[in-house]
Amino acid sequence: MSLADGYGNTLTTRSAEARDHYESAVTLFLGANREGLAAFSHCVAADPQFALGHVGLARALMSAGRTSDAKDALKTAESLAFDVTSRERDHIAATGLVFSGQSAKARQAIRAHLSDHPRDVLLAQMCASVFGLIAFSGEAGHEASLLAFTESLLPHYGEDWWMMATHAVSLCETGQIAASEVLMARSLALNPRNANGAHFKSHALYERGETTAGRQYLTTWVQDYDDRGVLHGHLNWHLALWALHDGDEGAMWAILDGSVGPGASKGLPINILTDTVAILHRAEIAGYAVDPRRWTAASEYAAQYFPNPGQSFADLHAAIAHAMSGKGDRLARLAESSSGYAGDLLAPVSLAFGHIARGRWSDALDALVPVLPVAERFGGSRAQRDLVELAYVNVLMKLGLVEEARRTLKTRRPVLSDAPPVSGLT
Structure with missing residues (x-):
């Protein structure tokens, strides 16, 4: 049979x-x-x-x-x-x-x-998607490669909810937001309880700057999602990020402490580390005070789950955690390593955030300049890599280069330029 x-x-x-x-x-x-x-x-x-x-x-x-x-x-x-x-x-x-x-x-x-x-x-x-083998290849232009990959598969799947959602996020990450949303709507109509679909729709809403609509949609959707689901913590990261953009500091910390950070999320270590660090540093960039104990906890988590360099996306966030917590020995180990698919970027990134932690803004700028054009190689989504974009803009602000900061955001990430989540840049 x-x-x-x-x-x-x-x-x-x-x-x-x-x-x-x-x-x-x-x-x-x-x-x-x-x-x-x-x-x-x-x-x-x-x-x-x-x-x-x-x-x-x-x-x-x-x-x-x-x-x-x-x-x-x-x-x-x-x-x-x-x-x-x-x-x-x-x-x-x-x-x-x-x-x-x-x-x-x-x-x-x-x-x-x-x-x-x-x-x-x-x-x-x-x-497929922003956490797949193509996204974590370390190659420049992987977003275009991912789009070509899903586009080649699309004709073989017909009205399949998974394929439509997967191609939709490829469209989203290459700036084709309207087409992405049309395909995403078809996918979610076929399978409304598709957490990947809800995730990818959240990215499209982020890329359109729809903070209020994003919070409303995802708050409702995640209520019935098992907190042991692999995307539960990360979906809540999106909510915490929107709360930050909305100026809702209380909600941001509540979501981070209740669903995203170590001890709260039941997700994978890579998501717990990267999501936690991203919120902490983006909160600092936006002008919120971050308890140093949060940075210490993030550094300890990175040291426990990613003791050896090799997963470059995790290593990027580990470097930030170690730098901001003053763990110079851990940061130095990353700076001296070239392991991983984007290992050659580890040294400048580690140096940059080490300088940022110490307020050495000119040195930080020198270290970040060669990283910014190729930060895509770390993998993850545009929304996640905005951490590097905003860190660079924040350094410009600290150096008093306000117009350059505005111009950088307007040309590189215009979706963030109307209401930039950077202290002093309104």
């Missing part, structure tokens, strides 16, 4: 129950819903020999932060790969490359695989 998933891919399982659980799990996982973990568990319980079910379970466990369990699940899948289709075998192998940290090889393998199997959606998902 030949069974297939919801995307038409043949599955090596004789169990219709396992197939049904797998299909449900894929839908839940693509929507960043925590229930996908249970669905994948039910899938492999129904057929313990279903290799791709174990791969899906590994992916869900990794998203839940259970790294050791995820690796065990993948090992089980690899042990079953001898009697599966070639598509499934390549799917397992590509996932193994990702799990072993061979991102460049994984990216190459997945691209080649998708040329023959464009609807192998869980592999496509690995490369």
